Amino acid sequence: MSELHMTAGRLIAADINALAGAVTARHYEAQPDLLARSGEAGRAKCLQDAGYHLSYLADAVSASSPSLFTDYVGWAKVMLGARGVPAADLSRNLAVMREVVRERLPAETSAVAEEFFDAALKRLPSLPPDLPTLLPDAAPHADLARQYLRLLLGAERHAAGRLILEAVDSGVPLKDVYLHVFQASQREIGRLWQMNQLSVAQEHYCTAATQLIMAQLYPRIFRTEKSGRRLVATSIAGELHEIGARIISDFFEMEGWDTYYLGANSPTPAVLQALADRKADVLAVSATMTFHVRAVAELIGAVRASENLGGVKVVVGGYPFNVEPELWERVGADAYAADASGAVAAAERL
Ligand code: B12
Numbered sequence: 001m002s003e004l005h006m007t008a009g010r011l012i013a014a015d016i017n018a019l020a021g022a023v024t025a026r027h028y029e030a031q032p033d034l035l036a037r038s039g040e041a042g043r044a045k046c047l048q049d050a051g052y053h054l055s056y057l058a059d060a061v062s063a064s065s066p067s068l069f070t071d072y073v074g075w076a077k078v079m080l081g082a083r084g085v086p087a088a089d090l091s092r093n094l095a096v097m098r099e100v101v102r103e104r105l106p107a108e109t110s111a112v113a114e115e116f117f118d119a120a121l122k123r124l125p126s127l128p129p130d131l132p133t134l135l136p137d138a139a140p141h142a143d144l145a146r147q148y149l150r151l152l153l154g155a156e157r158h159a160a161g162r163l164i165l166e167a168v169d170s171g172v173p174l175k176d177v178y179l180h181v182f183q184a185s186q187r188e189i190g191r192l193w194q195m196n197q198l199s200v201a202q203e204h205y206c207t208a209a210t211q212l213i214m215a216q217l218y219p220r221i222f223r224t225e226k227s228g229r230r231l232v233a234t235s236i237a238g239e240l241h242e243i244g245a246r247i248i249s250d251f252f253e254m255e256g257w258d259t260y261y262l263g264a265n266s267p268t269p270a271v272l273q274a275l276a277d278r279k280a281d282v283l284a285v286s287a288t289m290t291f292h293v294r295a296v297a298e299l300i301g302a303v304r305a306s307e308n309l310g311g312v313k314v315v316v317g318g319y320p321f322n323v324e325p326e327l328w329e330r331v332g333a334d335a336y337a338a339d340a341s342g343a344v345a346a347a348e349r350l
Pocket of ligand 1: 318
C-alpha cells in the first residue's frame, strides 16, 4: 500500500461526516426536485449513503485499488436502483462528491481520489442495473441448491436439513454440498437482499439454519485421519460474516489438518493467543467488507511482530480479495485463494 494512498485514505476517513454533509447540501441545492420527491427522510438517507460512499472510497484509496471503489459503485447502483434511486442520482452525487473532495483536501491527495471517481463514473453507465440469478441451470447441483433455498425461504429448516443429509447419503460429495449448495445459496440470498426481494431477517434466518445444518455434517468431517498440521481460522475484528472462514476451516479439517475456528469478529490479541497456544502452522483470515481490509493488514503486522509466531504463515481471502487480485500481497499475506477449493493447496504450497 503506497504512502500517498494511505495518507489520502486516512484524510478522507477522518473527515467523512463533514464531507458527507457538504456533498448532500450541494447536491440538494443543485437538484431541488430531490426534496419534493423524497422529503426530509430522503435527505437523511442521502446523507447516510454519502457517508458509505466516502467510507468505501477511503478504504479503496488506502488499498490503492480503484477496482474496489468501482465494484462498490456497481453494487450501489443495483442496491439503490432496487429501492427507487435512479442511477442518474448516484452519478450526480458522485460527481458532486468529487468536487467537494477536490476543494477540501490538499491538492496531492485529492488528485489521487479524483482518479478513483473518474474510473467509477466512466464505468457507471455500462454497469448492469440488476443481477442475474447465482443459481443458473448450468451450475453444478443447481436443482439441489434451489430446492434447499426454497425450503429455507419457506422457513422449513428441518426439511432443508433432511434434504442435505439425504443428498450426502446418496453420494453427493461433502465439498460439493459446501460450495455448490451452502456457498451458492448464501450468495443468492445476498443477491436477493441487494435486489430488495428479501429482508435482513430472512438473511439471518437462512444463515443460522445453514450453520445448524453444517454442524449436522460434522460427524462425517471430523473422522478424517490427522496429518499433524495445525490451522487457526477466523474472521477479522469487526467482521460479522463468518461462513466463509468456517467453510475454509472445514475444508482443512477434511484434508487432515487440526483446525481451530474462532468465528466472527475476533479481536487481534485473542487471535495471537490462539496461534501461540495451538502452535499453529497457518492462520487463515477472512474479510468480507472492504472497510475491514486495513484491520487484516494490521493483524498480519501484529503476527509478524510477535517473536513467538515467527513460523506462522498467513493465508487471506473473502470478497475484497476476490475483487482486487493483488490485494493479498498489499496486506502482507503469504497466500490467497478465491474459495475453499483452492485454500488448502495454497497453504500446503507454503
Ligand atoms: C449472510 C450475510 C450477512 C449476515 C452474516 C451473518 C453470519 N453469521 O455470517 C449479516 C446479516 C450479519 C450481514 C451483514 C451485513 N452485510 Co452481508 N451478506 C451475507 C451474505 C448473504 C452471505 C455471506 C455468506 O455466508 N457467503 C457464503 C460464503 C461461503 O462465501 P464467502 O464469504 O465469499 O467465502 C468464500 C470465499 O470468499 C473464500 N474466502 C472467504 N474467506 C476466506 C479466507 C481465506 C483464508 C481464504 C483462503 C478464502 C476465503 O472462500 C470462502 C469459501 O469458499 C452475503 C452475500 C455474498 N455474496 O456472500 C452478504 C454480503 C456480503 N453482505 C453485504 C452487506 C452490504 C452487508 C451489510 C453492510 C448490510 C446487510 N446486508 O445487512 C452488513 C455488514 C456487516 C458487517 N459489519 O460485517 C453485501 C456486501 C456488498 C459489498 N459490496 O461490500 C453482500 C455481498 C450482499 C449483497 N449482495 O449486497 N450479512
